[in-house]
Structures are given as C-alpha cells and as structure tokens.
Amino acid sequence: MTDHAKEVEDANAAFYRCFETADLDGMQEIWLDDPEALCVHPGALPVRGTSAINRSWALIMANTPYIQFFLTDVEVSVRDEVASVTCTENVLTAGEIVEATFTGARAIATNVFCRTPEGWRLWIHHASPVLSGQHHDDD
Amino acid sequence: MTDHAKEVEDANAAFYRCFETADLDGMQEIWLDDPEALCVHPGALPVRGTSAINRSWALIMANTPYIQFFLTDVEVSVRDEVASVTCTENVLTAGEIVEATFTGARAIATNVFCRTPEGWRLWIHHASPVLSGQHHDDD
Numbered sequence: 103m104t105d106h107a108k109e110v111e112d113a114n115a116a117f118y119r120c121f122e123t124a125d126l127d128g129m130q131e132i133w134l135d136d137p138e139a140l141c142v143h144p145g146a147l148p149v150r151g152t153s154a155i156n157r158s159w160a161l162i163m164a165n166t167p168y169i170q171f172f173l174t175d176v177e178v179s180v181r182d183e184v185a186s187v188t189c190t191e192n193v194l195t196a197g198e199i200v201e202a203t204f205t206g207a208r209a210i211a212t213n214v215f216c217r218t219p220e221g222w223r224l225w226i227h228h229a230s231p232v233l234s235g236q237h238h239d240d241d
Numbered sequence: 242m243t244d245h246a247k248e249v250e251d252a253n254a255a256f257y258r259c260f261e262t263a264d265l266d267g268m269q270e271i272w273l274d275d276p277e278a279l280c281v282h283p284g285a286l287p288v289r290g291t292s293a294i295n296r297s298w299a300l301i302m303a304n305t306p307y308i309q310f311f312l313t314d315v316e317v318s319v320r321d322e323v324a325s326v327t328c329t330e331n332v333l334t335a336g337e338i339v340e341a342t343f344t345g346a347r348a349i350a351t352n353v354f355c356r357t358p359e360g361w362r363l364w365i366h367h368a369s370p371v372l373s374g375q376h377h378d379d380d
Contacts (some may be wrong), residue, residue: 138318140327142349145372148327150316177289179277181355184323186365188279188287210281212367214353216320226325228351230369233284 107178110185110215113222114178117213118171118191124163130156134216134223142228144209168196185222187213191229208232246317249324249354252361253317256352257310257330263302269295273355273362281367283348307335324361326352330368347371 103111113132120128130152133139137151141158149158172192179186191209214226242250252271259267269291272278276290280297288297311331318325330348353365 138316138325140316140318140325140351142327142351142369145370146349147329147371148314148349148351150327175287177277177279179279181323181364183321186277186279186353188281188289190286210285210287210367212279212281212287212351212365214325214365225320226351226353228349228367228369230281230367231284231372232286233370 103178104180106180106185106217110178110180110187110222111176113215113224114176114187114189114213115173117224117227118173121159121163122169122171124166126156126160126163129159129163132224134218134225136225139224140226140228142230144229144231166195168194170194183217184225185215185217187211187215189213190232242317243319245319245324245356249317249319249326249361250315252354252363253315253326253328253352254312256363256366257312260298260302261309263305265295265299265302268298271363273357273364275364278363279365279367281369283368283370305334307333309333322356323364324354324356326350326354328352329371 117132133152133155135152139152139155141149141155149155174190174192176189189211191211193207194204196204209229209231211229215222216225256271272291274291278291278294280288280294288294313329313331315328328350330350332346333343335343348368348370350368354361355364
C-alpha cells in the first residue's frame with residue numbers, strides 16, 4: 103500500500119471514529135470546506151455544502167445515543183489528487199433505553215477525498231442501504 | 242457553466258441515454274477502463290472493475306424491458322482532472338406485459354468522472370434508493 107493510500111485509509115477511519123464518538127468538531131475538520139461538498143446519508147436526499155453537511159451531522163449525532171462501525175471490504179483507490187474509499191459499513195446501534203437493545207444494519211459507502219495542503223479532506227460521502235444480498239462482483 | 246462542466250454534464254446524460262436504449266457498447270465506452278472503477282446499483286452491493294461492471298449492465302439491460310430517466314437537481318462540480326455529478330434519478334419503468342404498467346421510483350446518484358485523453362470517463366457510479374422525503378439542505 104502506498105503512503106497516499108495509507109493516509110486516505112486513515113482519513114476514512116477518522117471519519118467513522120468522529121461519528122462514533124459524536125465529535126462534531128473533528129467531523130467538520132475532516133470535510134473539505136466547499137459549497138459543492140456532498141453528503142448522502144442512507145436512504146436520504148443529498149446534503150450539499152459544508153455548512154448544511156455540518157448541521158446534518160449535528161442533528162444525526164444528537165439523535166444517535168450509540169453507534170459503532172465495523173468496516174469490511176475497505177478498498178482504496180488513489181488517482182493523483184483525488185482518492186476514493188469504498189467500504190461496507192456494518193453498523194451497530196442502540197436505543198436510549200436503560201436495558202439497551204442493539205440493532206445491526208449494513209450500508210455501502212463511497213467516500214471521495216481530495217488532497218489539500220492540510221491533508222486529505224472528504225469531498226463526497228454517499229452511503230446507501232443494502233436491500234439485497236445479490237452482487238455481480240464475481241472476479 | 243465552464244466548458245469542462247458542460248462536457249461532464251454531457252457525459253452524464255450519455256450514461257443515462259445508454260441505459261435507456263440498452264446500448265451496452267456505448268455504456269462500456271463511458272466507463273474508465275480500470276480494475277478500481279466502482280458501481281453501486283440501488284440497494285445492491287458494490288461491483289468493482291470494468292469487466293464485472295460491464296457484466297452487471299448486461300444483466301440489468303437484459304432484465305429491463307423499458308426504462309426512462311428524468312434527471313432533476315443535476316449539480317456538476319469540477320476539480321481539475323476529476324468531476325462529480327449528483328442528480329435525482331426519477332425513474333419510469335414498465336413491465337413485459339402487453340398492456341404496460343408503469344412504475345415510478347426515485348434514486349440519488351453520485352457519478353464521478355475522470356478526465357482522460359479520450360474525454361471524461363466514469364470512475365464511480367453510486368445510486369441509492371430514496372427512503373425518506375427528509376432533507377437538511379436548507380441553505
């Protein structure tokens with residue numbers, strides 16, 4: 103794995119860590135400051151621009167008492183100044199009741215990072231629910 | 242709109258036109274020839290690499306008697322050699338029966354194109370079903 107690929111994988115891991123720990127400042131830091139940044143939460147309409155994206159995370163974090171990600175199938179692809187990470191988000195969430203009930207879910211994420219003087223920053227996050235077990239990736 | 246943005250929007254329109262007309266050769270042409278190209282069909286697991294992606298389109302086209310796209314909220318963002326298009330895919334499909342029944346559906350797509358000597362080529366297509374009308378894009 104190249105240095106760049108490793109940096110991108112670290113940036114991707116930091117993104118999920120910020121979500122898990124409800125670290126809104128850290129989350130803001132991870133995103134590119136760009137009115138054309140794009141965030142698609144699973145099953146939702148797109149959120150465009152850093153300030154709207156920040157507000158969406160604030161709302162989601164405020165309504166997520168517990169969340170934990172187990173990433174699988176993490177694939178990093180670096181093309182010069184831009185890199186993509188695709189991964190399966192195996193998500194464990196818990197409700198706000200005393201005796202916690204845990205729920206598992208699975209989503210597919212594409213995260214596209216841009217290289218900036220400050221490091222790799224998230225330009226696009228697109229997560230989608232997995233509705234079928236079917237896949238054609240039989241290479 | 243810059244020349245590059247216009248080129249990217251045209252490439253994006255060509256992608257949907259190939260799907261509508263079941264033009265598999267045209268579809269292959271649109272994609273970057275890259276083992277790291279990525280395609281996420283709505284609700285499905287990722288398909289990676291040009292040959293697996295081509296097979297997935299062949300299968301989908303063979304099983305789609307009729308499909309028509311009305312794209313809304315098309316937003317193009319160009320960053321040097323890479324550009325993204327996000328759009329809402331308003332999809333009309335019809336079954337294989339004589340008296341056709343039409344079904345409407347909506348998906349959100351992120352399409353990332355790379356600039357090559359042959360023109361803009363599709364690197365990533367990620368489409369996700371819209372499960373909620375909620376959005377936070379209130380800027």
